[in-house]
Amino acid sequence: MIDRADAAGALRSPAEARPHPLWELTKARLREFGREKGTIFWVFGFPLLMAMALGLAFRSTPPERPRVAVVLPPALAADSPAARALRGLLDSPQLQTEQLSREQAQRDLARAKVDLLVEWDGDRPVYRFDPMQQRSALARALAADVQERALGRQDRLAIAEAPVSEHGARYIDFLLPGLIGMNLMSSSMWGIGYALVLARKRRLLRRFAVTPMKRSHFLLSYFLSRSFFLLLEMVVLLVFGRLVFGVEVRGSHALVLGVGFLGAASFAGLGLVIGARVENTEAASGWMNFVQLPMWLLSGTFFSYERFPEWLQGPARLLPLTALNDGLRGAFNDAGSLWDLRRSVAILAAWCGLTFVTSGRMFRWY
């Protein structure tokens, strides 16, 4: 045996020299992850679909013109002021008008198919509308303005209008950094926490523990492989946002990546805490959802958390996903500097420290 082993050792080419365990462990993680088709969809495909669907559903379109039902008077002198006002109303590009019978017009108004009903009492127009409806109020104001102008009213104040259409203020500009944040949360937590619990359940951790493998190598390999996919996840969403919706990073790309990395690390830390002891995958799923649920609700991924009551906003700001979303949006939309993002960065760094120390104390190999 000894002889045979020595002979084999002598024959072994330098290419077959001992591979480095950290590199081998990292490769194994990357392969396991990359060969799981379901994971690939949920990590890369799903956020893209979500961005696509929400981006299209909430894309910026000009506000719809108010709809006005016009009930024609029985007879009007052709050149009377009332007739000119009526023509002005029907010709206005700011309103969608249609001529209806009185019954039809009232039915449509009752069903909110039209915002305003205009009829005539002799040569006096009568406006029927629900003053509680914003669009009806707008329709009323516009209709009055149009009719006044048709009779020759002049503006006394020369108002200059400067229409604003700034990138960075659309819903998709708000949404995309939030989607990146949420994606980093789920992929980092599941990628670390669930994978560890699965390895423990399959007694793989025990198996590794009876080899001379360095435990630091094992945990480090999880972080290296996660970092690689993190980069990929962010690049895919950034490129997608840029190509499909023209979402631009107005701040520095390095800052976006840096904040993303820090956020992913704090979620990896949370995953580590969950994966430190839990022994079955069902319990792991439960813990994951339990930890993520408040962040789905409160961290302002889909709409700003500033709409929440004051007392809720304080705690919400301390959640890692809120800090990550704020940080990403600061770098994306506000072209913030590292100093501008210090609050988010500090919160994320605190989460990293807390979770890494806790998981280090709790971790069970078997």
Next chain:
Amino acid sequence: MRSVPSTVAIRCRALTKRYGTHLAVAGIDLEIPSGECFGLLGPNGAGKTTTVEMLEGLTPADSGEIELFGARWGAGRDDELKERFGVQLQDNQLADKLLVEEVFTLFRSFYRKGKSASELLALLDLESVRRRQYAQLSGGQKQRVAIGCALAGDPDLLFLDEPTTGLDPRARQELWEVVRRFRAAGGTVLITTHYMEEAAALCDRVAIMDRGRIIALGTPRALVDSLGLVQFVEFESPEAVNAAALEQLSCLQSVERRGEHYRLRIDRSLGSLATVLQELDRQRVTPVGLSAQQATLDDVFLQLTGRALDGENPAAGAELRS
């Protein structure tokens, strides 16, 4: 620490382990010389796995001493110790999506010295599935991969915990062959099993465990001989056999009956075999599937504990003896 070359691979004294109120291991002493294949034989729950995992350093012992190659756990040289043995754990599942050769390369990377993936593939006859994912392997192939991982560091000592449970006879034979090759090259093996024929086929010495204790220890031959000179005659007979008349024979020790199945325990000699057959012939019994058998380690266990060794269902064993 001194590192005196030791000819004793495993030594443990007064090893105990308690889980709650259950005493899983109740004081075990073992001394296994290098080059031996030693079997821990016993039913499920006898404490075999706990014992092995304490030796491997996975489970801390409540009390007792463990030495592997003269070194103790926790003496600051655990990693060096781990370089010297390989482990196959019970119910161990490797990463589903890795290819067989990738699994081997991974495990090889943990050890300072060892066998390359291609050497392991050849050694375990897995070359035809080297590019197949672990999840797609058969039970026997998975178990060979597990043993390949245990051999990746070219160890001096191999721990195998029920390596053939659930395998078909052919896969079991193939695995035995791997163990024999490891032994032939001078390796030491500690194997647990509840298959007595596995222990008899592979092991130089066997310890029979029950309820956390070793109740018998010796070579398989010596353990069987401890039953005295006995053999068993088994057959089935649709006609009733006159058991009272059989028991008159001086060479007959006992009769077990289960339905039409009879098992006679008789003295181990050709003469006593002939006497029993003559008596059956005299009773005009036409036995079906008649066989004469040596006693086995199963019988030793039965003798020592009053229970059958593979007694998943103890009631079946009880019925057999009624």
